[in-house]
Structure formats: C-alpha cells, structure tokens
Amino acid sequence: MTDQLVATATVAPGGVSPARRPGALATGLLVLGALVLLTAFLSVTQGSRSIGLTEVIDALRHFTAVSTDVSTDDTVTTQLRVPRTILGVLVGAALGVSGAVLQGLTRNALADPSIMGIEAGAALAVVVGITVLGVTGIQLHVVLAFIGALAATALVYAVGSLGRDGATPVKMALAGAAITAGLMAVTTVLLLTDLQAQQEYRFWQVGSLAGRYAPIVTGVAPVLVVGLVVGVLCGRPLNALALGDDAARGLGVSLTRTRIGLFTVVAVLCGAATAACGPIVFVGLVVPHVARAICGPDYRWILPYSLLLGPLLLLGADILGRVMGGDGELQVGVVLGMLGAPFFILLVRYSRLAEL
Amino acid sequence: MLTLGTAACSSDIADSSDAKDAKVPDRPWEFTDGSGEVVKLDKAPTRIIAHGAEAAALMAYGIKPVGIYADEPVTTDPNLKDLDLTGIEILGEEWGSIDVAKASTLTPDLIVADWWPAEKAHSGFEDGVKAKSKKLAELAPVVGASQGDSILDLAEGYEDLAESLGADVENSQGSKDKAAFEKSRDAFIAAMEDKDFTALAVSPASDLLYVANPEYAPELLDFDRWGLDIVEPDSPDKGFPYWENLSWEKADKYQPDVLMFDSRSIITDKKTVQDQPTWNSIRAAKAGQIVEWPGFWLHTYGHYAVALDKLTEELSGLDDLIGD
Numbered sequence: 282m283t284d285q286l287v288a289t290a291t292v293a294p295g296g297v298s299p300a301r302r303p304g305a306l307a308t309g310l311l312v313l314g315a316l317v318l319l320t321a322f323l324s325v326t327q328g329s330r331s332i333g334l335t336e337v338i339d340a341l342r343h344f345t346a347v348s349t350d351v352s353t354d355d356t357v358t359t360q361l362r363v364p365r366t367i368l369g370v371l372v373g374a375a376l377g378v379s380g381a382v383l384q385g386l387t388r389n390a391l392a393d394p395s396i397m398g399i400e401a402g403a404a405l406a407v408v409v410g411i412t413v414l415g416v417t418g419i420q421l422h423v424v425l426a427f428i429g430a431l432a433a434t435a436l437v438y439a440v441g442s443l444g445r446d447g448a449t450p451v452k453m454a455l456a457g458a459a460i461t462a463g464l465m466a467v468t469t470v471l472l473l474t475d476l477q478a479q480q481e482y483r484f485w486q487v488g489s490l491a492g493r494y495a496p497i498v499t500g501v502a503p504v505l506v507v508g509l510v511v512g513v514l515c516g517r518p519l520n521a522l523a524l525g526d527d528a529a530r531g532l533g534v535s536l537t538r539t540r541i542g543l544f545t546v547v548a549v550l551c552g553a554a555t556a557a558c559g560p561i562v563f564v565g566l567v568v569p570h571v572a573r574a575i576c577g578p579d580y581r582w583i584l585p586y587s588l589l590l591g592p593l594l595l596l597g598a599d600i601l602g603r604v605m606g607g608d609g610e611l612q613v614g615v616v617l618g619m620l621g622a623p624f625f626i627l628l629v630r631y632s633r634l635a636e637l
Numbered sequence: 638m639l640t641l642g643t644a645a646c647s648s649d650i651a652d653s654s655d656a657k658d659a660k661v662p663d664r665p666w667e668f669t670d671g672s673g674e675v676v677k678l679d680k681a682p683t684r685i686i687a688h689g690a691e692a693a694a695l696m697a698y699g700i701k702p703v704g705i706y707a708d709e710p711v712t713t714d715p716n717l718k719d720l721d722l723t724g725i726e727i728l729g730e731e732w733g734s735i736d737v738a739k740a741s742t743l744t745p746d747l748i749v750a751d752w753w754p755a756e757k758a759h760s761g762f763e764d765g766v767k768a769k770s771k772k773l774a775e776l777a778p779v780v781g782a783s784q785g786d787s788i789l790d791l792a793e794g795y796e797d798l799a800e801s802l803g804a805d806v807e808n809s810q811g812s813k814d815k816a817a818f819e820k821s822r823d824a825f826i827a828a829m830e831d832k833d834f835t836a837l838a839v840s841p842a843s844d845l846l847y848v849a850n851p852e853y854a855p856e857l858l859d860f861d862r863w864g865l866d867i868v869e870p871d872s873p874d875k876g877f878p879y880w881e882n883l884s885w886e887k888a889d890k891y892q893p894d895v896l897m898f899d900s901r902s903i904i905t906d907k908k909t910v911q912d913q914p915t916w917n918s919i920r921a922a923k924a925g926q927i928v929e930w931p932g933f934w935l936h937t938y939g940h941y942a943v944a945l946d947k948l949t950e951e952l953s954g955l956d957d958l959i960g961d
Contacts, residue, residue: 330886353918357886360914419843419912473731474710477905484843491844492885494914607872608890609845609882 377591380565402433430552488561488614516581563621671752671783682747697811698799814939829864837893897930
C-alpha cells in the first residue's frame with residue numbers, strides 16, 4: 282500500500298499513470314454522480330412539510346412562478362426546495378473542490394477555508410455592513426460577504442508571501458491564522474455594542490441552506506459554476522506542487538503564478554459559498570480526505586471526486602436536519618458540526634491520512 | 638462631585654417622605670423579595686442601583702437610583718429611552734456585563750432587580766452573566782418583584798417597593814399612570830368583548846419562524862385574560878421553551894386572526910417576511926393583520942397604558958374571522 286502510494290506519487294505529475302485503475306475510478310465517479318442525483322431528488326421531495334410525490338411532480342410541471350393563487354405545497358416545492366437543492370449542490374461542490382485545492386496548495390492536511398481568513402473576512406464584511414452601513418437583508422449580506430472573503434484572502438496571500446522565499450505553505454498557514462484572529466477581534470468589538478446587529482449576524486453565522494431563495498441562487502450560481510470548472514482542471518499544477526517546491530520548479534512550474542492562480546480559485550469558490558450560506562464547517566476539510574482515501578494522491582481524480590462528494594455530504598446533512606427537526610429545522614451547519622467530528626475521528630483512525 | 642450631587646438628591650426624597658409619611662429613614666426597613674426572602678436593613682436604603690426596567694418603575698414614583706445597569710444602550714431601551722437620566726451613573730449597556738468597580742464608588746445600599754423564578758436568580762445575576770459582573774451582589778442586598786404570569790405583578794411589586802423606600806405614591810406620576818392604565822385595560826376588555834380574535838406572536842428570521850409561547854410572556858397572558866385569545870404553540874423547543882421553531886415550509890401551521898410582531902423589531906421583521914415565499918400562506922399575513930406586541934419588557938403602568946391603547950386601536954377594524 283505504502284509502496285504503491287510512493288510509486289504513484291512520483292509518476293502522477295507526469296500524467297503517465299493515475300493512482301488506481303482509471304476504469305474503476307471512472308465507474309466510481311458515475312456511481313457518485315447517480316447518488317448526487319438521488320440526493321437532489323430527496324431534497325426536493327423531503328422536508329419538514331410532508332408533500333406527496335404527486336403534488337411535487339404537479340408543482341414542478343407548472344413551474345410558472347408568477348401565478349397569484351398557488352397552493353402552499355406548490356410554493357414550498359418550487360420556491361423553497363428547488364433553489365435550496367441547487368444551492369446545496371453548488372455550494373457542496375464548491376466547498377469540496379476548494380478544500381482539495383487549498384490542502385494541495387498549502388500542503389497542509391488540516392487546511393480548511395476557516396484558517397485562511399476567508400470566513401473571518403466574510404463575517405467582518407457582513408458585520409460592518411450591518412453596524413456601520415446599516416445594510417439589512419440577506420441578499421446584500423451575500424454581496425458584502427463575497428467582497429470580504431476576497432479581500433481577506435488577498436491580504437493573507439500578501440502577508441504570507443512577504444520575505445525571501447515567497448508564499449511557502451507554513452507562512453501561508455501562519456498568516457491565515459493571524460489575520461483570522463485579527464479580523465475576528467474587530468468583528469467581536471463591533472458586535473458587542475450593537476444588539477440588533479448581533480441578532481442579524483447570529484442567523485448568518487450559523488451556516489444554513491434555508492431562507493436562501495431564487496435571487497441569491499441566481500446571483501451566486503454563475504460565479505460558482507465558473508469557479509468549479511476552473512477548479513476541477515487544477516489537477517496538474519497541484520500534482521506538481523505536491524512534489525515540493527524544488528521539484529515543481531524543476532518541472533518548469535512558476536511557483537508564484539501557480540500559487541496565485543490556485544489561491545484565486547479557492548477565494549472565489551469558498552468566498553461565494555460562504556457568502557451564500559454563511560460559514561459551513563467540515564465539508565471543505567473532510568471531503569478531500571475521503572476523496573484522497575478513494576483515489577490516492579493524484580489530484581486529477583481527487584478534484585472530480587471532491588466535486589461530487591461535497592454535494593452528497595452537504596445536501597445529505599441538510600435533508601437530515603430538515604427531517605430531524607419536527608416542524609422546525611436544524612441548520613445544516615449544526616448537523617455538520619454534530620456529524621462531522623465523529624466522522625473525522627473515524628476517518629483519521631481507520632484510513633491513516635495520506636501524507637501531503 | 639457627582640456622587641455628592643446624587644446623594645443630596647436621594648436624601649431629598651427621603652426628607653420629603655419624612656414629612657408626609659410615617660416612614661422615617663432611621664427606622665428599620667424590610668422588604669419581601671420575589672424569591673420569598675425577607676431583606677432587613679437598619680434604615681431605608683437611599684442609594685439604589687437598579688436594573689434598567691426596574692429603574693424606570695421606581696422613577697415613576699420619584700425614587701431616583703444612583704446607578705443603572707441596562708441590557709442594551711439606554712438610548713434604545715424601551716423602558717429608559719424617554720427618561721431623564723442626568724445624574725445617574727450608567728453601569729452597563731449590554732446584557733451580562735456590569736461595571737462593578739464603578740458601581741462600588743457609588744456606595745449603594747440596595748440593588749433592585751427582577752427575580753426570575755425559573756432561573757432562581759435576579760436580573761444581572763443569571764447564568765451567562767460574567768462572574769466579574771455578578772460581584773455587584775457583594776455591594777448591597779438585592780431585591781425585586783418576581784417575574785410571573787402577569788405584568789401587573791411587576792408593576793404592583795415596584796409600587797410597593799417604592800412606597801417602602803419612602804415614596805409619596807399617591808401624589809406621584811406612577812399613580813396617574815395607574816389610573817390611565819386601568820382605563821386602557823377596561824377599554825381593551827370592552828373592545829375584545831365584541832370580537833373573537835385569536836392572535837399568534839411571532840419573531841421571523843431568515844431561516845426559521847419563531848412562535849412565542851405565552852407561558853413565558855406575561856403580557857401575552859394578560860391579553861389572553863382580557864379577551865384576546867393567544868394561540869399556544871403545541872411543541873415549544875425543548876431546550877429553549879420560550880419559542881416553537883417552525884421551518885418556513887411549515888409557516889402555515891397555525892392560522893390565527895392576527896399576527897403580533899415585537900414592537901422593538903417590527904420594522905426589520907416586516908422586511909424579513911417580505912422575502913419569505915410562504916409568509917402569505919398565513920391568511921392573516923396575506924390580509925396584513927399585523928399588530929405590535931410589547932414583548933417581554935413592560936414593567937410600569939405608564940408604558941402598559943400606552944401599549945394597550947395602541948393595541949386596542951390597531952385591532953379595531955381587523956377581521957376576526959380570518960383564522961381557524
């Protein structure tokens with residue numbers, strides 16, 4: 282097993298042979314794709330309101346949103362569940378892919394968006410929006426969060442690349458942690474003095490797919506789709522970086538250009554996802570590890586696997602939260618918090634994390 | 638300097654009550670706290686630190702505290718925002734955080750705060766309050782009326798407390814307020830007799846709709862007693878039974894005639910529900926039958942009178958047949 286890992290790690294960047302048999306891995310992708318479709322179907326049919334299958338199909342058949350006198354079942358299906366499902370698939374995929382890219386980029390097995398300043402930047406922008414600019418409404422929060430996430434990522438990169446050897450993984454992780462702490466401190470100070478802002482922030486701060494309707498979905502979907510297409514194609518540069526800086530340079534890779542490119546992909550994907558749903562834990566951390574456990578170290582397989590495993594985990598957890606909550610609902614962020622920890626411990630215990 | 642000024646001010650009150658009342662400050666003073674404990678002092682306290690709403694209740698009877706700790710900025714606190722607070726030290730403007738060092742310089746001899754039977758604590762000393770803030774209790778004894786199933790318990794409790802502290806209750810603003818309140822309440826009861834309203838108090842958020850459990854909202858229990866039927870949610874949250882949490886998918890679980898929004902957040906609440914596709918699945922929402930709910934903050938007859946008048950007016954003309 283270990284021999285195989287070492288062997289494939291050295292050949293993979295050249296693109297000669299992937300980690301496992303490509304046929305099996307491709308079949309695996311098809312199975313995952315089918316599972317994502319099944320989960321999406323469940324997401325449209327299941328929820329705290331019980332709606333019969335015939336009503337759901339009926340609602341989907343006359344999907345004309347602007348009619349005045351539709352039944353509540355119709356409204357719930359077309360205006361609540363369908364956008365929620367689309368968002369769950371896109372955001373899950375974005376968190377999975379951006380987590381994989383970030384772990385490869387920083388060669389840090391525990392890298393997830395929260396340590397790179399992305400969530401802290403988004404949070405601060407939302408809070409500044411509420412307290413200083415008096416912005417209310419979730420749609421404007423999304424725009425602010427996206428700007429904040431991008432700005433914070435740029436700042437982390439700038440600080441991390443100070444000094445002689447440029448943006449090394451260790452410096453990036455340190456810069457991310459330091460800037461996260463700094464941004465959170467400002468957020469806390471702003472919130473302490475403003476009760477109303479605390480109320481609004483509280484809802485954004487628990488990651489959730491609920492309450493995000495068509496305008497938000499159509500707003501972030503193009504950004505996410507472009508980001509995902511670019512992200513999935515990042516396998517080669519990530520494989521090169523996995524060999525270490527010197528070897529990558531030896532292969533003719535420009536470290537700075539590659540790092541900036543990959544970091545941009547992470548910032549856009551994770552920034553848009555966090556903006557739309559609030560900070561969501563564990564997906565970005567766990568999904569790449571599961572993908573790596575299945576595919577081995579070749580990022581050309583890890584990325585598409587993360588693309589499909591992300592929605593499976595996020596949407597699956599969301600459906601669980603809807604069904605478990607009675608007439609209420611548990612936010613997906615809460616469900617993931619409860620499921621994520623034991624799941625991650627099992628993963629570490631039984632699969633021995635692949636060294637990055 | 639400030640301390641001197643406030644000291645003079647509170648002894649004025651003591652002097653004036655001296656003349657009219659039998660309660661000489663030198664005589665022993667006692668008061669039965671909401672917890673049932675009897676607090677005894679050698680003489681009536683004059684240097685009082687009070688929690689926000691309780692301060693407003695005492696001030697209606699001319700008892701001016703030397704310090705106030707509030708749960709939010711005193712400029713927005715519905716109990717304090719219209720009062721003249723000059724000469725009163727503000728010791729806190731955020732729940733759970735009290736400046737005890739500053740409080741100790743006021744040399745208080747009494748602390749006034751509601752008693753919460755469920756939490757077995759006075760306001761400002763509940764679980765979650767910073768340990769450093771709770772040291773306030775070491776400066777002086779803490780007394781207050783008990784939170785219960787009616788706002789009137791609080792209003793009457795602070796009237797009694799003010800009287801024991803030497804207030805001239807009969808000639809105070811508080812007694813005028815009480816008369817106004819009784820008129821408002823009778824008008825409300827009369828208005829409700831002709832109608833058969835059911836009302837649901839809610840707090841909308843972007844991902845859930847919270848439905849208030851009247852069991853923990855004394856003003857809602859009062860309204861119910863006076864003829865406005867308040868809908869009781871059938872499965873309140875187990876960990877936090879003040880509310881039942883409804884997903885927006887289930888927003889139409891209850892069909893009341895009238896919806897109530899917390900008066901402190903009604904403007905943002907109205908914006909929040911605009912974005913919710915299922916809000917109009919509640920018939921009362923679709924018909925715009927929304928009124929203000931003075932949620933959780935009332936302590937004085939004065940505020941209660943104003944809130945009731947407003948409610949009576951808002952309810953008049955609404956359809957009482959729209960709900961289930």
